[in-house]
Amino acid sequence: MSVGKQELLAWLEGLQRVYSENRQRLTELDSAIGDADHGINMDRGFTAAKAELAGNPPTDIRAALQAVAATLIRSVGGASGPLYGTFFLRAGAACAGRQELGAADVLTMFGAGIEGVQQRGKAAAGDKTMLDALLPALAAMEKSSESGGTAAEMLADGAAAAETGMMATVPMQARKGRASYLGPRSVGHQDPGATSAWLLLKTAAGVLAP
Numbered sequence: 001m002s003v004g005k006q007e008l009l010a011w012l013e014g015l016q017r018v019y020s021e022n023r024q025r026l027t028e029l030d031s032a033i034g035d036a037d038h039g040i041n042m043d044r045g046f047t048a049a050k051a052e053l054a055g056n057p058p059t060d061i062r063a064a065l066q067a068v069a070a071t072l073i074r075s076v077g078g079a080s081g082p083l084y085g086t087f088f089l090r091a092g093a094a095c096a097g098r099q100e101l102g103a104a105d106v107l108t109m110f111g112a113g114i115e116g117v118q119q120r121g122k123a124a125a126g127d128k129t130m131l132d133a134l135l136p137a138l139a140a141m142e143k144s145s146e147s148g149g150t151a152a153e154m155l156a157d158g159a160a161a162a163e164t165g166m167m168a169t170v171p172m173q174a175r176k177g178r179a180s181y182l183g184p185r186s187v188g189h190q191d192p193g194a195t196s197a198w199l200l201l202k203t204a205a206g207v208l209a210p
């Protein structure tokens with residue numbers, strides 16, 4: 001099955017629901033190694049994005065992703081707003097002119113978004129950030145795509161790798177973002193952004209290719 005505008009919108013709306021449901025959990029994680037606002041930020045950003053999509057229905061996939069990007073950048077104060085904003089901006093640009101996305105296009109979309117997060121935040125694997133969920137997810141999706149996986153299989157593999165990556169942030173010492181101010185005291189806690197990144201993939205797997 002291919003992914004069209006309807007499926008894309010269902011993903012974006014699903015993210016609003018998921019971040020609202022996980023608002024407290026994400027904020028608790030951020031209270032251990034940050035400033036206790038990650039759940040608030042994600043919920044606020046995606047609630048605003050859902051309202052924007054409803055108020056100004058996007059004409060195509062790129063427009064939908066870019067409307068989300070602009071809303072996140074505008075409405076989220078923390079580090080995660082510009083980072084996820086860049087993710088959706090680049091993801092949208094990668095979908096220019098597309099009405100339907102096949103598995104390879106979905107991979108291209110995620111690849112562009114994740115590369116954008118890397119360029120914007122200058123974090124590397126092992127720095128205890130959202131990239132520690134996103135980079136393994138991308139690697140797993142590439143592997144799945146190379147072996148001929150469908151979009152559904154690819155996203156399921158990506159979500160599973162993101163979850164493993166998220167859990168692997170627990171023993172890491174943060175080298176980027178607010179948590180890095182804690183130095184060794186950041187060890188032993190799951191990174192909030194890696195957790196929201198896992199939810200991004202998990203929701204995509206559930207909605208884009210059920």
Ligand code: ADP
Binds near residue numbers: 081123191193194
């Ligand atoms: P803030 O840290 O400004 O309060 P949030 O709490 O919303 O913003 O987001 C924190 C998350 O952002 C962290 O858990 C981490 O995953 C992610 N993050 C912070 N800095 C970077 C960076 N340079 N690159 C990638 N992700 C980052």
Ligand code: MG
Binds near residue numbers: 030035038078
């Ligand atoms: Mg925070």
